[in-house]
Amino acid sequence: xxxxxxxxxxxxxxxxxxxxxxxxxxxxxxxxxxxxxxxxxxxxxxxxxxxxxxxxxxxxxxxxxxxxxxxxxxxxxxxxxxxxxxxxxxxxxxxxxxxxxxxxxxxxxxxxxxxxxxxxxxxxxxxxxxxxxxxxxxxxxxxxxxxxxxxxxxxxxxxxxxxxxxxxxxxxxxxxxxxxxxxxxxxxxxxxxxxxxxxxxxxxxxxxxxxxxxxxxxxxxxxxxxxxxxxxxxxxxxxxxxxxxxxxxxxxxxxxxxxxxxxxxxxxxxxxxxxxxxxxxxxxxxxxxxxxxxxxxxxxxxxxxxxxxxxxxxxxxxxxxxxxxxxxxxx
Amino acid sequence: xxxxxxxxxxxxxxxxxxxxxxxxxxxxxxxxxxxxxxxxxxxxxxxxxxxxxxxxxxxxxxxxxxxxxxxxxxxxxxxxxxxxxxxxxxxxxxxxxxxxxxxxxxxxxxxxxxxxxxxxxxxxxxxxxxxxxxxxxxxxxxxxxxxxxxxxxxxxxxxxxxxxxxxxxxxxxxxxxxxxxxxxxxxxxxxxxxxxxxxxxxxxxxxxxxxxxxxxxxxxxxxxxxxxxxxxxxxxxxxxxxxxxxxxxxxxxxxxxxxxxxxxxxxxxxxxxxxxxxxxxxxxxxxxxxxxxxx
Numbered sequence: 001x002x003x004x005x006x007x008x009x010x011x012x013x014x015x016x017x018x019x020x021x022x023x024x025x026x027x028x029x030x031x032x033x034x035x036x037x038x039x040x041x042x043x044x045x046x047x048x049x050x051x052x053x054x055x056x057x058x059x060x061x062x063x064x065x066x067x068x069x070x071x072x073x074x075x076x077x078x079x080x081x082x083x084x085x086x087x088x089x090x091x092x093x094x095x096x097x098x099x100x101x102x103x104x105x106x107x108x109x110x111x112x113x114x115x116x117x118x119x120x121x122x123x124x125x126x127x128x129x130x131x132x133x134x135x136x137x138x139x140x141x142x143x144x145x146x147x148x149x150x151x152x153x154x155x156x157x158x159x160x161x162x163x164x165x166x167x168x169x170x171x172x173x174x175x176x177x178x179x180x181x182x183x184x185x186x187x188x189x190x191x192x193x194x195x196x197x198x199x200x201x202x203x204x205x206x207x208x209x210x211x212x213x214x215x216x217x218x219x220x221x222x223x224x225x226x227x228x229x230x231x232x233x234x235x236x237x238x239x240x241x242x243x244x245x246x247x248x249x250x251x252x253x254x255x256x257x258x259x260x261x262x263x264x265x266x267x268x269x270x271x272x273x274x275x276x277x278x279x280x281x282x283x284x285x286x287x288x289x290x291x292x293x294x295x296x297x298x299x300x301x302x303x304x305x306x307x308x309x310x311x312x313x314x315x316x317x318x319x320x321x322x323x324x325x326x327x328x329x330x331x
Numbered sequence: 332x333x334x335x336x337x338x339x340x341x342x343x344x345x346x347x348x349x350x351x352x353x354x355x356x357x358x359x360x361x362x363x364x365x366x367x368x369x370x371x372x373x374x375x376x377x378x379x380x381x382x383x384x385x386x387x388x389x390x391x392x393x394x395x396x397x398x399x400x401x402x403x404x405x406x407x408x409x410x411x412x413x414x415x416x417x418x419x420x421x422x423x424x425x426x427x428x429x430x431x432x433x434x435x436x437x438x439x440x441x442x443x444x445x446x447x448x449x450x451x452x453x454x455x456x457x458x459x460x461x462x463x464x465x466x467x468x469x470x471x472x473x474x475x476x477x478x479x480x481x482x483x484x485x486x487x488x489x490x491x492x493x494x495x496x497x498x499x500x501x502x503x504x505x506x507x508x509x510x511x512x513x514x515x516x517x518x519x520x521x522x523x524x525x526x527x528x529x530x531x532x533x534x535x536x537x538x539x540x541x542x543x544x545x546x547x548x549x550x551x552x553x554x555x556x557x558x559x560x561x562x563x564x565x566x567x568x569x570x571x572x573x574x575x576x577x578x579x580x581x582x583x584x585x586x587x588x589x590x591x592x593x594x595x596x597x598x599x600x601x602x603x604x605x606x607x608x609x610x611x612x613x614x615x616x617x618x619x620x621x622x623x624x625x626x
Contacts, residue, residue: 033511033512033513033532033533033534034469034511034534035511035534035535036469036470047468047470047471049468049471049472057471059468059470059471064471235572236572239571239572242411243571247414249414249454249558249560249561250414250415250416250453250454250455250559250560250561251411251412251414251415251416251453251476252416252454252455252475252476256473262470262471263468263470263471263472263473263474264471264472264473265473265474266473267411268411268415268476268497269474269497269498271409271411271412272498274572274574275406275574275576278572278574279401279574279576282574282576283578283579286578300579301397301579302579304393304394304397305394305395305397305398305401305507305536307394308394308509308534308535308536309498309509309510309511309535
């Protein structure tokens with residue numbers, strides 16, 4: 001009898017010990033998965049990260065900013081929202097005291113141009129041919145963008161972007177190139193993507209691509225048909241990015257990509273985004289071919305597996321708005 | 332009286348272990364060396380891999396299920412995907428892998444500051460940092476196939492936290508893993524056996540944490556397989572932007588038919604990870620048989 005009790009007690013102690021161990025495993029502090037809420041549109045928060053080569057990235061609520069740093073000066077691609085301007089300049093000044101030489105805007109959108117004037121204030125133009133640079137008062141350094149952007153600025157955003165912050169060095173062909181700090185930089189027009197004015201910027205030596213809002217790890221693409229944008233244009237531009245990016249081995253390393261919003265990426269992240277949009281396009285097209293109404297498309301949960309990653313129920317670009325734009329384009 | 336003693340013992344032991352948990356633990360054991368994967372327990376799952384539609388025991392939600400059901404394996408023929416390694420959410424699961432684990436030592440202080448693990452499919456070699464360095468920016472940091480891992484010795488275990496993983500898979504049959512997941516691994520060593528229990532939380536695709544374990548046997552003669560470079564070739568002719576996928580509503584029934592079950596039984600979800608689900612399976616099987624008899 002005593003022996004039996006001992007066995008029973010030993011079993012209970014073993015069980016108890018196991019329970020305590022499990023209990024304590026549960027108490028070990030570990031990281032908790034979370035999806036960070038987007039920054040408020042007027043947030044002045046900035047975060048600066050090294051990317052690779054001579055390129056840095058500054059995250060702001062308005063847009064990501066790419067920064068090329070070198071002895072001959074800076075190139076700033078997009079400038080974020082105006083509220084973050086002061087912190088953007090402080091972040092730049094923590095890295096370098098060199099002057100800004102060029103601003104490039106990936107699209108003529110106010111949230112990408114809000115800091116143009118602040119960056120221009122730390123600018124110093126090269127002694128370029130005055131015929132190239134508009135020398136009207138207020139323009140201190142070249143602000144490069146696609147010519148179609150001027151149309152948008154003059155019609156849609158006249159009240160939102162001060163005239164001195166407009167593009168002043170534009171091009172209308174497929175490609176413009178500049179060189180600074182020994183690095184070749186290609187500025188490549190992407191027709192009818194988010195707007196009619198999108199460009200991607202390729203820093204060839206540093207091997208970094210800056211995509212603007214064509215690629216956004218936080219949202220479905222906010223293409224604006226009223227500004228000349230389209231889903232197919234975004235997909236075409238993403239295919240262009242994929243064609244340009246080169247991983248080192250096994251889809252790792254190599255070209256790094258700075259999206260319009262969200263986290264740094266490389267080719268495989270863009271492939272996921274391109275595939276997602278292509279699949280959604282095909283599904284909506286099939287639904288339209290089967291005479292489904294827009295409400296039936298919504299009820300069909302065609303984007304269910306992607307909504308948690310890119311969808312929003314509120315704000316200025318909801319999942320419904322995105323799907324409506326896709327539906328209207330394909331109809 | 333006995334119960335009272337047990338409660339006191341429980342509380343005392345817990346407090347003791349809690350203190351240990353919260354203190355800086357010394358290194359518990361060494362995991363470096365050559366380790367051969369033991370896959371006998373779940374060979375089918377880890378070597379040939381699960382078939383399409385086999386999601387049983389995985390707490391996936393409806394979003395993950397839709398992704399898996401519409402996943403077309405042809406997509407792996409995309410030029411951009413032929414070189415993909417297995418992601419951290421899956422890479423220690425299969426095939427194998429036999430691991431080579433190498434210590435990283437600070438050359439000045441001679442302190443162990445991390446481990447590198449080699450041997451996973453596609454060489455997404457992982458580094459587990461033990462020197463307390465922070466994880467990259469949660470909002471803007473780059474995600475990689477191997478994620479970013481830090482470890483600490485806690486209560487006799489190596490506890491590894493991995494964030495910044497890419498959009499990947501939990502299985503090789505299309506079950507997606509989101510980049511927002513956090514994976515916690517608990518490494519134990521029992522003589523020549525090394526066991527790792529992984530616990531993955533994924534707010535996008537999982538209803539509950541996904542838990543599974545792998546064990547390796549110490550195997551010094553094992554060779555490091557080296558870096559395998561995948562070359563992208565033209566497997567099929569396709570246009571730029573070719574993205575194969577199956578239509579919504581696709582049901583992969585091959586597996587459930589083989590088991591004599593309705594497809595719902597193999598469709599995964601948190602209910603399927605608990606023992607109580609066996610009763611549901613019995614009822615489903617009965618209904619399946621009745622329906623088949625009625626056909």
